[in-house]
Amino acid sequence: MQSSTRPTPVVAGPGALTPVEISVVVPVYNEYDSLPALVEAVTQVLEGMGCAYEILGVDDGSTDGSSDRLRELTQQYPRLRAVLLRRNYGQTAAMAAGFDYARGSVVVTMDGDLQNDPADIPRLLDRLNEGYDLVSGWRKDRQDNTFTRLIPSKIANWLIGNVTGVDLHDYGCSLKAYRAEVIHDLNLYGELHRFLPALAFIEGARITEMPVIHHPRRFGTSKYGLGRTLRVVMDMLTVYFMKKFLTRPMHVFGTLGLASMVAGFALGIYLTLVKFLGGQDIGDRPLLVLAVVLLLAGIQLFSFGLLAEVMMRTYHESQQRPIYRIREVIETSPIP
Secondary structure (H helix, E strand, O other): OOOOOOOOOOEEOOOOOOOEEEEEEEEEOOOOOOHHHHHHHHHHHHHHHOOOEEEEEEEOOOOOOHHHHHHHHHHHOOOEEEEEOOOOOOHHHHHHHHHHHOOEEEEEEOOOOOOEOHHHHHHHHHHHOOOOOEEEEEOOOOOOOHHHHHHHHHHHHHHHHHHHOOOOOOOOOOOEEEEHHHHOOOOOOOOHHHHHHHHHHHOOOOEEEEEOOEOOOOOOOOOOOHHHHHHHHHHHHHHHHHHHHOOOHHHHHHHHHHHHHHHHHHHHHHHHHHHHOOOOOOOOOHHHHHHHHHHHHHHHHHHHHHHHHHHHHHHHHHOOOOOOOOOOOOOOOOOO
16 A cells, blocks of 8 residues: 555645644444544644644545544544545555555554553654653553453563564554655555554664553454454465565575475485495385475475575565665764
8 A cells, every 4th residue: 555656635635734733544334433533633633733734534444434523533633634545455554554544754653442541642753852752552451351351462562572573562452653755665555554653663663662541442343353363374374574684585495495404305315225225125214205295395495595685676676776775974064
């Protein structure tokens, strides 16, 4: 969903804001009853901060009339912009669309179900101003079902933190604040929205977290369940590979391939000695099959590594995407 040029809004309320200091991105899926109270609460908080802001409601193909309600609310709240997706693409796509359309130098994301508290936004921005690039919310006193949400979430957070190296208490909290330059470096696919801190860390972002308020759900039902566990594990492995080997895939495939080929070759030498020096029949030995499999697997893995290296270069060069990120350049005086 990311693009190199900023798109024109699909639906925008009157009163374009340029420049915008804060963009609040809210993915929406079947939150018809929550939207009026949510927009009102966010507006009150941002008006109280006295800064230029916008609210982006990204409707992800809702079927309960949420898109129509967003249209109505843009007439009531000039700083609300509605981005209506053609169908339900998932939260990652909705987040990516919000990032593409956001014009603020700081982007805040939050859920549309009123469980996140807009009153936490100023606190998130205060932490951001301490020198961080991303501040993640931590639902320390989470108001969800213990067995279907809390326990699986704790296990997932522990596992993700250990695998990715970004130790956060609550990866699943949507309430986060980002510097705009960080989100513009992120390409979101699949269901990687859960791993935004890890993806930002790969790009060199400075990350912290802080406890935030979490309210019980007032309207509707949760869109998440235990069924997403396998998808989370698959995405976690993807992020781990990106973190470790994105710019050097040959290191993993080549190492495994060489190890497999060496093991297969060693078994082959052993079986050859057994055959010619020991005079034993090796045709029906399982070790012979294993040696052949290891050699073939090693060749395939090594070939995968070469192909991955070519694809990695295409990935970076086609997008003119550098393999580094510069935080700042310091010079005492311009060089003529």
